[in-house]
Amino acid sequence: MLRSRLFEKAVQDLWDQGKISGEMHLGMGEEAIAAGVVCQMQSGDAMALDHRGTPPLIMRGVDPVLLLREFLGRPDGLCKGMGGHMHLFVPQELAASSGIVGASGPAGVGFALAAQYLRPGNLAVAFFGEGAVNQGMMMESLNLSVAWNLPVIFVCKDNGWAITTPSPQVTGGNLAQRVEGFGMPVTHVDGSDVEAVWQSARTAMQRARDGGGPTFLLARCMHVEGHFLGDPLLRIGRSPWHEIPAMAGALLRSMARIKGASLRDRIQGARSILDMILGSNRDSLARKFDPILTSRQKLQEQVELPELENEVRQEVEALVATALGTL
Amino acid sequence: MTRELTFAQAIEAALAQAMADDPRIIILGEDVHAIRRNLYARFGERRVRPAPISESAFLGAAVAAAMAGLRPVVDMYLVDFLGVAMDAILNHAAKVEAFSGGNWQVPLVVRAACGGGYGDGGQHEQSLWGWLAHIPGLSVVVPSNPADAGGLMLAALEHTGPVVYLEHKLLADYWLEFLGSGGRETVQYDVPARGARGPVPDVWRPAPLGSATIQRQGDDLTMVSVGVGVHRCLEAAQDLQAEGISAGVIDLRSVAPLDRKTLIAEVSKTGRLLVVDEDYESFGLSGELAAVVLEAGLNVKYGRVCTRETIPYARAEEDKVLPNKDRIINKANALMG
Numbered sequence: 001m002l003r004s005r006l007f008e009k010a011v012q013d014l015w016d017q018g019k020i021s022g023e024m025h026l027g028m029g030e031e032a033i034a035a036g037v038v039c040q041m042q043s044g045d046a047m048a049l050d051h052r053g054t055p056p057l058i059m060r061g062v063d064p065v066l067l068l069r070e071f072l073g074r075p076d077g078l079c080k081g082m083g084g085h086m087h088l089f090v091p092q093e094l095a096a097s098s099g100i101v102g103a104s105g106p107a108g109v110g111f112a113l114a115a116q117y118l119r120p121g122n123l124a125v126a127f128f129g130e131g132a133v134n135q136g137m138m139m140e141s142l143n144l145s146v147a148w149n150l151p152v153i154f155v156c157k158d159n160g161w162a163i164t165t166p167s168p169q170v171t172g173g174n175l176a177q178r179v180e181g182f183g184m185p186v187t188h189v190d191g192s193d194v195e196a197v198w199q200s201a202r203t204a205m206q207r208a209r210d211g212g213g214p215t216f217l218l219a220r221c222m223h224v225e226g227h228f229l230g231d232p233l234l235r236i237g238r239s240p241w242h243e244i245p246a247m248a249g250a251l252l253r254s255m256a257r258i259k260g261a262s263l264r265d266r267i268q269g270a271r272s273i274l275d276m277i278l279g280s281n282r283d284s285l286a287r288k289f290d291p292i293l294t295s296r297q298k299l300q301e302q303v304e305l306p307e308l309e310n311e312v313r314q315e316v317e318a319l320v321a322t323a324l325g326t327l
Numbered sequence: 328m329t330r331e332l333t334f335a336q337a338i339e340a341a342l343a344q345a346m347a348d349d350p351r352i353i354i355l356g357e358d359v360h361a362i363r364r365n366l367y368a369r370f371g372e373r374r375v376r377p378a379p380i381s382e383s384a385f386l387g388a389a390v391a392a393a394m395a396g397l398r399p400v401v402d403m404y405l406v407d408f409l410g411v412a413m414d415a416i417l418n419h420a421a422k423v424e425a426f427s428g429g430n431w432q433v434p435l436v437v438r439a440a441c442g443g444g445y446g447d448g449g450q451h452e453q454s455l456w457g458w459l460a461h462i463p464g465l466s467v468v469v470p471s472n473p474a475d476a477g478g479l480m481l482a483a484l485e486h487t488g489p490v491v492y493l494e495h496k497l498l499a500d501y502w503l504e505f506l507g508s509g510g511r512e513t514v515q516y517d518v519p520a521r522g523a524r525g526p527v528p529d530v531w532r533p534a535p536l537g538s539a540t541i542q543r544q545g546d547d548l549t550m551v552s553v554g555v556g557v558h559r560c561l562e563a564a565q566d567l568q569a570e571g572i573s574a575g576v577i578d579l580r581s582v583a584p585l586d587r588k589t590l591i592a593e594v595s596k597t598g599r600l601l602v603v604d605e606d607y608e609s610f611g612l613s614g615e616l617a618a619v620v621l622e623a624g625l626n627v628k629y630g631r632v633c634t635r636e637t638i639p640y641a642r643a644e645e646d647k648v649l650p651n652k653d654r655i656i657n658k659a660n661a662l663m664g
Binding site for chain 2: 015016017018021022023024070073074075079081082083084086087098099100101102131132134135136137162163164165169170171228229230231232233235247250251252253254255257258259260261262265266268269270272273276
């Protein structure tokens with residue numbers, strides 16, 4: 001988990017320096033979910049990843065140097081610089097990712113279908129966010145996996161935000177009940193607690209391997225860096241004096257124009273924009289959901305934590321240097 | 328033309344003007360309260376409605392809502408994401424008018440960001456206008472400058488059928504900021520200055536669909552493009568002039584309907600057609616333009632500079648795959664030889 005966190009911090013630095021282009025969706029905050037599930041995967045198991053594939057791939061043993069070189073767009077990267085962080089493919093591990101929200105649902109089902117025919121006892125894991133459960137293809141996948149009794153674990157990383165929209169505002173009913181409606185067991189788990197994730201995943205994976213069909217793990221989590229690096233909501237929260245003036249002028253001018261909604265609706269609109277910004281800020285400060293901090297607290301009395309952390313830090317520094325070719 | 332706006336401001340200004348005049352226009356899509364926050368603040372959530380990540384549902388719903396009297400503008404984020412909801416476009420929006428014997432129209436605008444040049448990978452940087460324009464019943468517009476961006480938005484809103492409105496991310500600064508730089512000052516992009524900001528009319532009027540503009544006159548060669556490609560052509564034409572080659576540039580503005588008349592008239596003068604298309608090369612706009620001039624009986628020399636493969640994530644590789652000035656100049660020289 002710490003290796004993944006420190007690796008992604010290095011990715012963040014390189015992105016800040018402009019050495020990594022485009023969007024960058026980090027899995028910081030999802031490490032306990034990835035660790036609790038992935039460390040129980042066996043040879044022949046498959047992973048359908050979303051746009052935050054880095055932590056699961058690192059935990060599956062994929063060479064972080066290859067990942068970093070991929071993010072740097074180098075020809076010696078994992079996918080020769082063709083894919084970037086949203087499109088990571090590791091055929092040896094049956095691990096495939098996608099930048100299309102919800103696409104890991106059908107992919108997980110397909111990997112599980114292949115396992116049912118070709119690798120009995122193996123399973124597939126699909127990682128996605130709660131926003132993806134409103135995608136048609138995801139709901140269809142839930143149904144298909146039950147109808148065909150497929151060995152697939154749906155791992156829903158629920159951070160409460162669908163990109164920059166609070167999920168409850170665009171989600172009808174209760175997600176767990178929705179999934180149960182497909183006839184699939186749902187396990188609620190604190191996604192910052194790696195032991196709890198491990199326990200839930202263990203039961204689900206055993207069930208899938210034994211031919212018991214799919215399970216849905218609903219794991220609450222937070223994203224340390226919002227939806228992606230440079231998330232405008234976090235930027236406003238972190239440097240309001242820089243960001244707000246740039247945005248406020250056009251917003252207020254537009255709000256003051258004649259013709260449009262009633263004054264009440266306009267004030268309501270302004271309030272929900274403000275709530276959105278404040279809400280995301282609170283979310284980023286919800287430290288109790290940070291799995292690294294949670295694990296540290298749990299472990300500090302049992303192991304020589306500083307020594308261990310130092311070791312991981314040096315390891316990550318070395319691999320970053322290797323990836324950059326500065327060793 | 329008395330004021331200057333950015334490409335993004337122009338679209339917003341035209342859309343706001345139309346929304347103020349016509350209460351049937353509503354915006355819906357993911358994150359629109361944030362991405363269209365200025366319109367959200369003015370028109371309220373009744374008119375600017377955030378949707379879940381359910382493209383096939385909200386685009387499909389918008390088709391029927393348009394049939395039933397609304398004029399939805401559906402924000403799809405990226406044109407690539409249309410893949411998720413293609414049925415609504417392919418089998419419904421584009422078909423209803425024909426199926427109903429012309430009795431029922433779908434006045435729908437599907438708005439999406441398109442195009443590459445900022446290193447986001449081949450699932451977020453496609454153009455796809457040729458793929459869309461292939462479908463009968465669909466209009467597809469691709470503005471290259473602020474004045475056209477506003478004018479084509481109004482035309483799309485006034486049109487009685489479905490229009491896919493594509494805004495290139497190198498022209499629309501907020502998309503480039505959102506998906507490319509993320510507030511960083513450590514990254515650079517080849518943004519065509521005249522496309523990203525320019526003069527616009529004080530009062531917006533629709534720019535007719537299916538009407539190309541001649542951006543540059545030329546005697547030796549006619550270059551044809553849309554969006555950012557128009558600016559790449561203009562840069563190349565400037566360099567070609569120094570070599571003594573007079574290259575004209577046509578901005579199609581809309582891929583469908585296609586302004587065959589302007590194309591044929593210009594190409595028949597120069598006898599050389601060079602298509603610059605950021606969309607995929609095979610089975611697309613570039614081949615269609617060749618067919619149009621052949622069908623018109625013109626005997627021309629023909630070349631094309633397009634995107635041939637899946638767009639690489641790596642910036643350096645991406646720059647080679649997308650049409651660029653050097654590739655255009657090389658192809659132009661080959662046609663002159």
